[in-house]
Amino acid sequence: MKLTLKVWRQRDAIDKGRLATYDVEAHEDMSFLEMLDVLNEELITSGEDPVAFDHDCREGICGTCSMVIDGQPHGPQRATTTCQLHMRHYNDGDTIVIEPFRSGAFPVIKDLIVDRGAFDKVIQAGGYISANTGSAPEANANAVQKEHADRAFAAANCIGCGACVAACPNGSASLFLGAKLTHLGELPQGQPERYQRVVEMVQTHEDAGFGGCTNTGACATACPKEIPLDVISQLNRDYLAATVGGKKKG
């Protein structure tokens, strides 16, 4: 199939950037990234700079791939990362617009590549359970009720891709944040640091320049791992308990 691509080209963080138009011949069994590989092979052979885009596992799990396809982070297919999107969802003659994730907290590095370092900062602020190596008790000493284990798992599924931020009209990372807080907050091991954690992580989220959530819900729709929206409710609950409710200890 013949496709027209409008791809965001930006040399570096300072460059203003623009959309460039390319034609590419794709096959329906290709993945979206394989289609871009084909484009890049052509660009290189004809002496042009290939389109830079982030990717690694190409299995939908590492969270590296990140681009906005026709206005939608990771493209049109539900619960699917860009690398898992296949060209059979497109038709001959289609025009596809490809842009980087847009967020003040994710500055563009080059073309479709953005800097998501702010996510690591949010985790550094408390997205962990402090358990030094070697100090762990016997694993089966504490049972975890199935429902808690399941909810923790559903939240732990987040691949840190940033699509939620790219989709959110407020540029908020609340879904990402809520997912980590819910994962750790549902487990008995996560309780001692629970309220400290939410306060520190929320503050770091603010300082990194993410916007505030107004419960639009676009994030959960865009999320390739279908992180449920109620993790944001959990985030708010714990945050209010910690601050207004005074649960945060020293």
Added chain:
Amino acid sequence: MSEKSRAGGAAAPRRPRTPSALLKFVMAVSGVFLLLYVVLHMIGNLKIFFGPAAIDEYASWLRTILEPALPYEGMLWIVRVVLLVSVIAHIWSATVLTLRARRARPIKYAGGSYRVKGSYAARTMRWGGVIIALFVIYHLLDLTFGVANPNGVHLEVYDNIAAGFAPERWYVTLFYVLAVVALGFHVQHGIFSGIQTLGWSSNSRERTIKVVSTVFAVVLTLGFISVPLAVTFGVV
């Protein structure tokens, strides 16, 4: 921390700011007060269907609640103060969050707007709010201060309403209807949003909450618009 790990976020380190989660809390709590007010107001307005006397009496009664423990219009002023504080808090937090959103999402997508980005109501909260605010200003001039009302006599509530929504002033009625519909949308998402903000939502309850807030908003909207429509079409 590491010198080399790339600084996330826009270049300069900013000073710590009030977390958006707290602002949202302010918005939700003030929203609850506003909501309570409009619900009571809507119910009160329905008195008009029991005749002119009913609503005028009701207006007087409002001013004498808890007398003599409170002075004349005492309760009303308490409500007015709470309302005013809520409105200011509500608008302030909405404005700060909007400005933040601008900075956090400075560039629009060229590839069209995101097709599944949340309900219409959710996307129009800000403009809906502005419309409601403009409406309220006009509404106060109309039915409270009377300056925009052909009758405009204090405490002649029935006559004011009857004159205001007279058939030849159909455009006023239309404006009211549109504003109230905007309010309906605002409230529909507002209820869901407020519950989420206060941390009471959960995955299993999400659907129920959405249904309840929709029903609530529809009832509220119909309750409000029934009054001007009834007057314009001569039902009362």
Added chain:
Amino acid sequence: MTDANSHQNHSDTDSGTGLYSDYTTGEPVVDKAVPSGPIETRWERRRFGVKLVNPANKRSKKVIVVGSGLAGGAASATLGEAGYQVKTFCYQDSPRRAHSIAAQGGINAAKNYRNDGDSVYRLFYDTVKGGDFRARESNVHRLAEISRQIIDQCVAQGVPFARDYGGLLDTRSFGGVQVSRTFYARGQTGQQLLLGAYQALERQVQAGTVEMFTRHEMLELIVVEGRARGIVARDMVTGEIEVHTADAVVLCSGGYGNVFYLSTNAKGCNVTAGWRAHRKGALFANPCFTQIHPTCIPVSGDHQSKLTLMSESLRNDGRVWVPTKLGDDRGPNEIPHEERDYFLERKYPAFGNLVPRDIASRAAKEVCDEQRGVGPGGLGVYLDFDDAIQRLGRKAVEAKYGNLFEMYERITGENPYEVPMRIYPAVHYTMGGLWVDYDLQSTIPGLYVGGEANFSDHGANRLGASALMQGLADGYFVLPVTIGDYIAKHNLDDVPEDAPEVQEAVKSVTDRIDQLLSINGTRTVDSFHRELGQIMWDYCGMERSEEGLRKALDRIPELRREFWSNVKVPGTGAELNQSLEKAGRVADFLELGELMCLDALVRRESCGGHFRAESQTEDGEAQRDDENFSFTSAWEYTGRGQAPVLHQEELVFEYVHPTQRSYK
């Protein structure tokens, strides 16, 4: 063995005279770190024997960790907790994205929660046997011992392992073992374990003990006075070449399966870190030991960029078959049961569809070689859930495998509830890697290697769910102890930035980059990589023969020469340049591939994942040759394209006695 320093200045051209395959044999290599005595107490005694670093001194001691996967992430976090100054590098934009994230199936541990007869000894035994008696007993035993602590550690960190209705940890049986010892987190075990390590790592970043360098690629090892003292890395965003020095260097840079171009590894997986160290004197062990995984989604066309693994657990309920008749082009559902050949059940009645990976892979290749394969190019076999759906009901199948089925449908556009899946073997894991002793120290003092990057524990074939175990064992429990010992024993002075060894390392990096950028030929990096991959797959893949390997050994140097004269790398070195990154990696693969073929040629026996056509039993099974090949090959680099030196490490089996593997 020769001194590590003497080989530091190799010429970087292919001008070597003489044949690469005319390798010479050097002195045997010996593991001097392993304690003798009863195997159950070796690790305990080694740990007790280490010299400790004074806590106040730790803060001034620096360790570089290359890699943030399970091995590198865990090592960094633990070294940071211990108080060292750690610098950790990864080429991704966040340590959380290391390739370990992709592991699906699970992690083994001898917890015996099921009371089904598991024990440290049984895990040890299974691993040695599974590795086809080409692993070191001491290492494997230590791994089995530590496996239990790993689960404790991960649960304490909040890793959400699957649990039963009582809330206790659940296990499943995996990869052809008869006990249920595999802990899992749905199909995302690697992800959850890695996030645990990542979070522990980020906690140390916050605490200031670990400095994280994302989007940094190690391009050279700095060796001073025979010791590993640092690395040269490229900032992949600015292109800046940086020098980082330390008291010890740890490589946890993952496996090299991408030498085949198509593999289940992430696109960025590479051998550069290990290969650079190899060129500086570290021996490379068993390079030809590659694991081919039987259940991958087949290639769909020339555009294929990588292969996707379908969890091995599918073989618990799915039945593998091909049409009995040659050239049967009916759709799978039109072929009646009698005309289907359930070849695994037929050939291995005792284990059926659950035979180990290497056996299942080869059997699939065999039927495809007989032209009975299905799908594009005849390179595929069916994995059918028809019976399972009838027996358990669609609901139950969906509950167990729903997400895998979805993934399959996403990729192939076919619905596996209705049409049987097609699967084909794909390169998955590399057992070979840098040679290390019991302490995980390479032949360059101060250079440690952990995880898939070393060769240590899996012999000629890795059991399912054992790589995660090994990565975490190395990272959390072994490396921090043995590195401490090294640091305590050698109080090293700082390396000045202008030391000649540092300058020389930097120059070799910049020269190489300049060279790659200046060739300006006509072929893309990927086209070379694809061609190399095809050579490797054809001649050094599932089945290897003397003839094929010799052919490969002819063609690889030719391809390499063409690469260095005709590759086209656009852009400059002073920017984010993905073509340049790839070019550097492919350049190293072009050298590694040659060594793999030589190693495969030299090992004239079949064992584990290494199947030599010349060495099979009458019914086509792998024939090991313990008489002549019970050793680890450890290769010494002598120059690009120049005959390397083989050092052998004799393998001794005191506990598990070699037997021919049989899964009949």
